[in-house]
Amino acid sequence: MTIAYVPLDSVAVAMEANAVAAQLAEAGATVIRNGSRGLAWLEPLIEVQDEKDRVAYGPVTPETVAELISDGVLHHQLIRHPLYIGSIENHDFLRSQHRLVFDRVGYDSPVDFPDPTDTLNALAMSPDALIDMIETSGLRGRGGAGFPAHIKWRTVRGTEAPAKYLVCNADEGDSGTFADRLLLEGDPFRLIEGMVIAGYATGAKLGIVYLRSEYPVAKTIFLQALEIARARNLIGRNVLGSDFDFDLELFVGAGAYICGEETSLLESLEGRRGQIRVKPPVPAISGLLSMPTLVHNVISFASVPAIVRLGGDAYRDLGVAPSSGTMSFQLAGNVKRGGLIEVPFGITLREMVEGYGQGTLSGRPFKTLQIGGPLGAYLSHQELDTPLTYEAMTDIGAGIGHGGLVIFDDTVDLAEQARYAFEFCELESCGKCTPCRIGSVRGKETMEQIIGGRATDREFNMIDDLCEVMDRTSLCQMGGMTPIPVRSAMERFQQDFRHRTKP
Amino acid sequence: MIEDDARTHILPHQHKLGGVIHALHDLMRVYGYIHEEHLPIVADVFNNSVAEVRGLVSFYEDFKTHIPAHTTIRVCQAEACQAVGSRQLTKELETFYRTELGHRGKDVELEAVYCLGLCASGPAIQFNDRLIAKASIEKLRVPG
Numbered sequence: 205m206t207i208a209y210v211p212l213d214s215v216a217v218a219m220e221a222n223a224v225a226a227q228l229a230e231a232g233a234t235v236i237r238n239g240s241r242g243l244a245w246l247e248p249l250i251e252v253q254d255e256k257d258r259v260a261y262g263p264v265t266p267e268t269v270a271e272l273i274s275d276g277v278l279h280h281q282l283i284r285h286p287l288y289i290g291s292i293e294n295h296d297f298l299r300s301q302h303r304l305v306f307d308r309v310g311y312d313s314p315v316d317f318p319d320p321t322d323t324l325n326a327l328a329m330s331p332d333a334l335i336d337m338i339e340t341s342g343l344r345g346r347g348g349a350g351f352p353a354h355i356k357w358r359t360v361r362g363t364e365a366p367a368k369y370l371v372c373n374a375d376e377g378d379s380g381t382f383a384d385r386l387l388l389e390g391d392p393f394r395l396i397e398g399m400v401i402a403g404y405a406t407g408a409k410l411g412i413v414y415l416r417s418e419y420p421v422a423k424t425i426f427l428q429a430l431e432i433a434r435a436r437n438l439i440g441r442n443v444l445g446s447d448f449d450f451d452l453e454l455f456v457g458a459g460a461y462i463c464g465e466e467t468s469l470l471e472s473l474e475g476r477r478g479q480i481r482v483k484p485p486v487p488a489i490s491g492l493l494s495m496p497t498l499v500h501n502v503i504s505f506a507s508v509p510a511i512v513r514l515g516g517d518a519y520r521d522l523g524v525a526p527s528s529g530t531m532s533f534q535l536a537g538n539v540k541r542g543g544l545i546e547v548p549f550g551i552t553l554r555e556m557v558e559g560y561g562q563g564t565l566s567g568r569p570f571k572t573l574q575i576g577g578p579l580g581a582y583l584s585h586q587e588l589d590t591p592l593t594y595e596a597m598t599d600i601g602a603g604i605g606h607g608g609l610v611i612f613d614d615t616v617d618l619a620e621q622a623r624y625a626f627e628f629c630e631l632e633s634c635g636k637c638t639p640c641r642i643g644s645v646r647g648k649e650t651m652e653q654i655i656g657g658r659a660t661d662r663e664f665n666m667i668d669d670l671c672e673v674m675d676r677t678s679l680c681q682m683g684g685m686t687p688i689p690v691r692s693a694m695e696r697f698q699q700d701f702r703h704r705t706k707p
Numbered sequence: 708m709i710e711d712d713a714r715t716h717i718l719p720h721q722h723k724l725g726g727v728i729h730a731l732h733d734l735m736r737v738y739g740y741i742h743e744e745h746l747p748i749v750a751d752v753f754n755n756s757v758a759e760v761r762g763l764v765s766f767y768e769d770f771k772t773h774i775p776a777h778t779t780i781r782v783c784q785a786e787a788c789q790a791v792g793s794r795q796l797t798k799e800l801e802t803f804y805r806t807e808l809g810h811r812g813k814d815v816e817l818e819a820v821y822c823l824g825l826c827a828s829g830p831a832i833q834f835n836d837r838l839i840a841k842a843s844i845e846k847l848r849v850p851g
Contacts, residue, residue, distance in 0.1 A: 214823070214824060214825060214838055215828050215840055217838060218828065218831065218838035219828065219840050244827035245827065247828065247840075376824065377821065377822055378822070379785030379786040379787045379788070379821065379822045379826060380785075380786060381822075381824075381826065382824040382825070382826055385824040412724070417732075418820065418822065418823055419824060420836070453724075455724070455725060456732065457767075458728055458731070458732065458767035458768070458769040459767050459768030459769040460767050472725065472728065473724060473725045474724070474725055475725040475726060475727040475753070475763075477766040477767075478766065478767075493724075534826065534827070535827060536790075536826035536827045537787040537790030537791060537826065537829070538790040539827070542826070542827025542828065543827050566791075574786055578785065578786060608826070610786045610790055610826070611790060612790045613790075621786070621789075624786070624789070628785075628821070631821075632821070
């Protein structure tokens with residue numbers, strides 16, 4: 205019996221993987237829909253398993269898979285075929301990674317119940333010992349802010365309250381990021397295990413995953429995983445035979461980027477417009493329904509089982525403390541080999557762009573990359589040797605954010621990108637504070653004058669003023685960080701702005 | 708009639724956390740958009756004002772107040788897709804379907820979307836429920 209693996213993740217499906225799977229099934233293969241290995245340019249990447257080998261081919265299409273089938277792919281290896289890859293685990297893009305969160309993704313069906321040893325081991329520890337372990341590990345929030353996780357955990361645990369909650373932020377709205385989606389579609393149990401352990405450590409008995417509505421595949425798979433987790437007692441009463449009760453629910457958002465901001469997300473969960481709350485109090489003290497709430501990104505929670513498995517010290521020793529452990533980077537935009545790259549912190553931007561990415565997709569010269577989503581900095585080729593750590597990025601006025609790297613070739617106009625940064629802020633601002641609500645509109649208009657060649661120094665000074673006001677006085681990072689892409693573009697790519705001024 | 712029918716879709720969410728958003732999602736799924744007449748029913752079930760419900764509907768992109776076109780094409784406008792030609796693709800789609808982004812043509816509505824999570828395989832679009840990576844006007848001429 206020949207097994208054919210065909211990914212069910214959104215990228216593969218958007219490249220016609222469903223048709224490919226149907227053809228392979230028709231040809232007599234037992235088709236297993238697995239998660240994506242994260243080599244996006246090879247999707248749909250199929251793997252054929254015979255008695256001893258598991259061999260990959262990609263990227264396939266419904267046309268090429270028909271060819272492969274008639275050439276006998278289900279009966280013998282087609283070593284000379286141009287789409288033949290061999291064992292995917294030996295692919296340089298994967299072999300050089302250090303996968304802890306994504307270690308299981310792509311091997312099997314995402315809804316195969318995994319070995320729950322990490323969770324069992326965690327439940328055998330005391331909650332305080334677990335939190336100490338998280339502190340030792342140096343885990344910091346993977347959603348964007350990089351806040352030390354153990355401080356939130358200890359705060360939630362130490363705050364007296366009738367109820368405590370976990371909230372998982374799966375509102376992954378940053379362009380250039382898809383790690384949360386890949387994990388939810390490829391190994392949802394990794395997140396569930398992380399949340400169970402965090403619930404046990406903090407004393408929360410209910411967790412809610414807030415998923416963006418743009419991820420329908422992730423929704424379907426996560427709901428299936430929840431049902432299986434309940435049937436197998438990974439969630440529910442007396443989790444895995446312990447005396448700890450924990451339940452998990454899914455909440456689907458409704459199309460608002462700002463709901464990725466934790467307090468907007470909480471407002472949305474309570475059934476209101478996603479308008480931000482003024483902090484303090486922080487959610488760890490007063491969050492969902494005014495109860496202590498641990499809010500983490502998907503990858504933050506999903507990093508927890510590996511910390512339990514390795515121990516805090518071994519996890520911290522990966523990376524470059526205080527940027528400890530592995531980070532799930534995502535390479536996107538105009539790049540030859542895009543996808544998911546989980547490696548310890550400290551790898552340079554050049555290794556990402558030129559090593560993993562192998563340069564631009566168009567073949568034209570690299571011009572800039574934007575790191576950390578729409579509120580992240582545009583960097584130039586002169587900064588490519590900077591290591592990816594929180595500290596080194598701060599030094600050059602950038603941030604890792606959620607780990608997205610968007611590559612642009614030399615056809616990009618940075619003035620247009622700066623205009624777009626203001627426009628995006630205008631579109632997605634919750635409207636609560638004036639600098640964000642109005643500053644974004646004025647910024648966009650002023651940038652349009654610059655682009656139209658109607659600007660004098662007055663317009664440039666106006667941009668400076670707006671950026672300063674938004675940076676210093678916005679209530680949250682939406683308005684507060686919009687100046688980052690604008691200023692970084694203007695500082696590094698002056699020629700895209702200044703040539704347009706009136707003489 | 709419409710009142711009873713809508714109420715049956717709203718009531719199951721009455722006591723859920725953030726139930727009003729679940730209810731609005733359900734109304735979208737069943738009716739394709741939120742009717743003006745739905746607002747007072749939602750307000751009544753959740754013990755809220757009509758203004759409050761209208762505020763919710765207008766805040767979230769997913770909740771529409773007009774009859775959907777036969778075909779809705781969501782075109783990603785975010786940076787990763789910009790880097791691989793989404794601006795050009797958007798123009799081509801506007802010409803091909805004789806409409807503008809954010810407007811409804813005869814049968815087709817072109818809608819901006821900010822990230823479908825296909826950022827390493829852009830430009831990305833969503834044709835009704837179907838995701839399309841490395842999208843081009845040619846791929847749409849022959850819907851597979």
